[in-house]
Amino acid sequence: MPGLPPQIAGWFAARGWDIHPHQAEMLARAGDPATLLIAPTGGGKTMAGFLPTLAELGTDPAPGLHTLYVSPLKALAADIKRNLRAPVEEMGLKIRIEDRTGDTTQTQKKRQRADPPHILLTTPESLVLLTSYEDAPRMFAGLKRVVVDEIHALAESKRGDQLLLALARLQHLCPGLRRVGLSATVEDPAAMARLLARHPDPCAIIQADPGPDPDITMLQTAELPPWSGGGAAYAIPAVLAQIKQHRTTLIFHNTRAQAEIFFHNLWLANDDSLPISIHHGSLDRVQRERVEAAMTAGQLRAVVCTGSLDLGIDWGDVDLVIQVGAPKNVKRLVQRIGRANHRYNAPSKALLVPANRFEVVECVAALEAVRDHALDGDPRGPGPLDVLCQQILILACAGPFDADQLYKEVRSAGPYAALPRADFDDCLEFCATGGYALKAYDKWRRLMQRPDGLWQLRDPRSAQRIRMNIGTIQDSDLLKVRMSGRGGKPLGEVEEAFAASLTAGDTFLIGGQIVRYEGLREMTVVVSRDAARKPKIATFSGTKFATSTQLSARILALFAADDWPQLPRHTADWLALQRQVSRLPQQGRLLIESFPHEGRAHLCVYGFAGRNAQQTLGLLLTKRMEEMGLAPMGFVATDYATLIWGLDPLDDPAPLFDRAALRDGLDHWLAGNAVMKRTFRASATIAGLIERNIPAAQRKTGRQATFSSDILYDTLQKYDPTHLMLRITRTEAMRGLVDFGRIEEMLDRVGHRIDHIRLDRVTPLAAPLLLEIGRVPVAGQAEERLMAEEAARLMAASGLAGLTQG
Template sequence: MRDHQLELLRHAQEGEDVLLIAPTGAGKTLAGFLPSLIELSAQKSNAPEGPGLHTLYISPLKALAVDVARNLEIPAQEMKLRLRIETRTGDTSASKRQRQRRDPPQILLTTPEQVALLLASPDSLTLFSSLRRVVLDELHALVTSKRGDMLALDLARLRAIAPAMRVTGLSATVREPDELRRWIVAPPAKSGLVIAPPGAAADLSMLDTRERLPWSGHGGTHAVREVYERIKGATTTLIFVNTRAQAEAIFQQLWRINDDNLSIALHHGSLDASQRRRVEEAMAQGKLRAVVCTSTLDLGIDWGAVDLVINMGAPKGASRLAQRIGRANHRLDEPSRALLVPSNRFEVLECVAAIEAAREGAQDTPPARTGALDVLCQHILGMACAAPFDADRLFDEVRSAAPYADLTRAIFDAALEFVATGGYALKTYDRFAKIKRNQDGLWRVANGNVAQSYRMNVGTIVESEMLKVRLVHGRPSAPRGGAAQTRFGTLYAPTKLAAASAGPAAYTGPLRRGGRVLGEIEEYFLETLAPGDTFLFGGEILALQGIVENEALVRRARSDEPKVPSYAGGKFPLSTYLADRVRHILAHRAAWKHLPQQVQDWLELQGARSRLPRAGDLLVETFPRAGRHYLVAYPFEGRLAHQTLGMLLTRRMERLGLKPQGFVANEYALAVWSLSDIGTRIEKNLVSLEDLFAQDMLGDDLEEWLQESALMKRTFRQCAVISGLIERRFPGKEKSGKQVTISTDLVYDVLRRHEPDHILLQAARDDAATGLLDLARLADMLARVRGHIIHKDLERVSPLAVPILLEIGREPVYGQAQDEILAEAAAMLVEEAGA
């Protein structure tokens, strides 16, 4: 046994909760189960009513739970233990689930949602009373989301039911281990800590491309040939990209040049689950040479054969990159091999910063969360479903969950009121209460329907409105052949692209159902498409035929140039830590020697034509171009914060009469264009940049904008579902038509106007602060740059500004009032009528 495994065992045998931090490949999962296996071997199994549940293993991925269960059988057999080890996931049959409640196995492997469901049932008290150990796998990934909040609340309940229970947390390396040590126990206590020695240092490099580095874009297509060469030189390669769209594009391009017919597969969250399973199995059996994937494979089953990880595009964060690199070579003594492929010049800076951080072992995992209020509401209802509760005792229990340690009684009571009657100032729903307080002072569910509805709606993952993508029968317009006929073809290869490049022929017949479901795609993406538009999905070029109920009907397209899904940038913003380092590189010439020559030349040119900001400064450039006046700022705070800043800044400029026309944001910069010459006005002190970027924009301007913000409405919808205000949509249920379902956008508008302090709006605002609007980061930035704004009025566009200007037309343009869309459409009608 390894040292860290022994040390963990020692903590466990002393009755301590313990956190194990270890790199992948260190035998972490087995270590987590050692105390259980030893205790179970000592336990007499002839207790009259069966031995009961001893260990609960919780993983974020059900595939991981299944895999660990399989691997656990081996040591159990070696120790000659007669154990029942079972999994419980959404796939487990109803009869087996029922049996597991009645007659539980000694070790149960499951997911957070299943734990919440078990705890909300009346028999949870008996089921968990025998519990001795909980093992939390991939804890670093779990704690960063609302799912983690839910799990923390459930842990608090498990501790209350089985006080002797001890927790073992298993985590990759994180920035602040103490936060996790507090998370797994009731604060302010801290668990024991075991840190396994790091593995061999990774062999990390950045692709020094022979091609010309693009100014902007995230495709990485310039490097596809070089990536293909690397795949050929390795046994098995994982190629990580940041978005599904990029995964589709890279996959397609690799197959275009796949003259050796390498088995290259695709894996991302929109693909049908069964297809993803097939790819994972083929990978486990060593049948694949490469998989192009998104963060769906950041976690998961160990694949010993992977000897190269390629990260295409921006790494986003040091810890994220370290975990991806760890997916290669799961033997500790051998270095992981990883290659970073930046897709544009700014990403070169980000890659260099990330490589430096990785070599130093620096971490930038996000700080501990404050528990979400919508999750709290869901939990309160679940606890009422389990058994009548006393509000004081539940409050104490909730506060013993780390994310809720600072929860006030007033907010808890508001959440309780929300669960009971909606919590509105206007008290009209008492007779419809979901939970009621009886004479004994305990809260109990009003009726069986409430518990039933809770079970249907449990969980914190709210998919965006997803539509199934179904291939309709009809005239297949692209011949299949070539790559599609290889052994892997039917499964993994994209349909051979048709040579003919005729546009998408419109399908004129009635829309027919039937045909294969290819996967799911976000409704908001499809909103940008018109019937006949083509897009890449599952490695094929598809033409949208129409949308019928919850399905997007598609046909294979006779097209060579798809309209690629333009999921804007990555899902994760550039971490503040990497952003700092990028600013530092820009400011210090000495750091440039690690940069490719073309990037050094670019920065030299920027220094000559404009200037390079010092690390603490915010550079703002103004210049005229093609009849417009541009203002470009470089905060390096990530796309979300920049979008919010752009919205607020243009409002402010509008008021100052600067006539802003629109803006575009990326991870590094923000460009606003206007009709009036802002540069000259700043020079003449008619406009103050300090005022323009003043923190008070987060006051009234923000409030005003939030009223109509679509991002805010999307955030609210998630809170409404998680808190139980509205029910999730289930397949088949939406058939009743749109008039009988309720639009959360309408609910948001009404609630905001009539009760702006309602707890759900507060929950949505909290989410927006860290989520889609990234207000917290924007606020920090505005504070940081106060007194440090450097203005440079230029005669023409600067080298640093070129990338962001190139994104105009490629990325959505903001800042135009929504009604302008209508005005434009109406103008076309007038034109038509006048002609």
């Protein structure tokens, strides 16, 4: 085996193994400045990433840090440590391998900085923290390679932006540093390579044999999917039957609340007492680790989970993956499918379970995309400025810096390659003074420029508080949940707003068990066990996925077919009836239906823009309808449509979709809206304007922190409307919670091609929206008219009708 030392080659030979071609190519390209490896799950990506390191370190490695491995998950870093140590010990290599995450003890962390291992496995947040110390140049002095695993998962979030800024800092400290990215799911390899490499250095792309296509189908069930809802309770018997037929099954859900509901129903139906469990990010760490250990040992037949088990951890003998609910994103589905039969050239086996009738269509579209090897993904925007502000503060913690050199360093990070100097200077000024409206407050005057031109912390003691707030992951205001009694067992976390809605005796699900709310003590939700069968459901935090643009386009393409042999009969008949009584939505056209229902005028807009955008569209359209005197009463939105109801029918919907009017309405709506304040708080926390972690003596509740951020937001709006944080907030809101870009994409797609169909009753495609929960009421003219009509009716019934006149 060329390129491998005898000890490593002998280890492979003793097992009768040959290294894969992509592993050999990784060895051959070990000296390249940057390399992106795309290989299927189970294809030995991690070993490919580490083989050059093992070969370079050899049997007598020099002391010091040689290779840094960065993972999105703490659990993945721990798993890699376990799986890498075994072959290293068997090869007789004297290589120290350690991990460093939030779970590492302070004693170990201190020792690692003084005497780093040869290979350190960590997360983006822990790496960034290491770069903030004055001794970072000494710790990283001998660093040769950085391996970023599951790079696709990091590249899609601010964690990736922060990581790439940290790599730019490491490259400054170690000019010869080589970068490696590993992934199984990259929709645009060239774009990912540009992101990984130091700008403008090249990046080699190695694509392994993708192996056999996955064995993926839709689960056949005796009961039909319901018209709406996300629980998929109808499929419990069929899912249980699949669990019995397989060794270990992972059952993925898109939200934590849905996972809790499904696990509860599955447990009630588990008459054979099969060992099943649940795993998601709101559960207590000890409970998650217990589940992970049981999976690794092969002691569980099934685990109901969320994205917490998406990534490349080798969990025991998983031979089936079930995705409950439409996957929303093909790339995420492929990643989850890869958890089954985690071996090279072994097809993964997966089943899709649509939660409702429309999701049947989405699941079929997703299946076709997987078979076509068509991954989805939106192009990345420029690097966010709130992350850059945090990076400037982090660098100041490590010691004085030169602004010109730092600007050059930041521009070497892919997301910031086109960063204008004016934006960089605005971020620097914000870190130094807080900006025009806040510069009078010492709290936000954190940097100062020395006579020699270098920048440094104004007060060195502030470094501790900056380090306490490193990170881009935004948690909701979460409260710990613990069983009552002395030493009560911790169960996990729920959102503070949910806890505030509870009264003594209320029940809810957490960790698969029903608990009874006893009270709130010292910011902890105290509960006891309860035997109830129908609990309240905790509103867990977590991403509410929106259907990707590419998947939406596939659904519209599927609608255009003459018939649908690939769909179940009940769904094909449903779509055929829709085509008969109205029409199906089309790519390049906007279908709008209007019809009466229960005495109200209804308007259904099939935008296929994703849930956030359709929600925003509902807000903007009802505002426009108010201005036009149409008295809207409320709306509900899904990924594919917005349904609005009110007192008066709409004759011509075209004026509602005037782009300038919609944007103007958005600007006015955003100015004082809670969405903006929520977005402001998140960005201000990342940028360092608001501290999420402070010394214990100064802690405040999440509600108090929200109040403080609202005051800051209102102050800046009034006195400094061009403040950097307000600019960042608008950019983030438009891209995230509001997703106005998807609305503009929809308007570009349809132009003036609007099909308005007037009907005398609800249509098949609109009917499920009438059953959706989460309706948004509109307070305005409709409410006033109904109140006046009700008052007149009551007066007439009382013989006092004359009093309502004049």
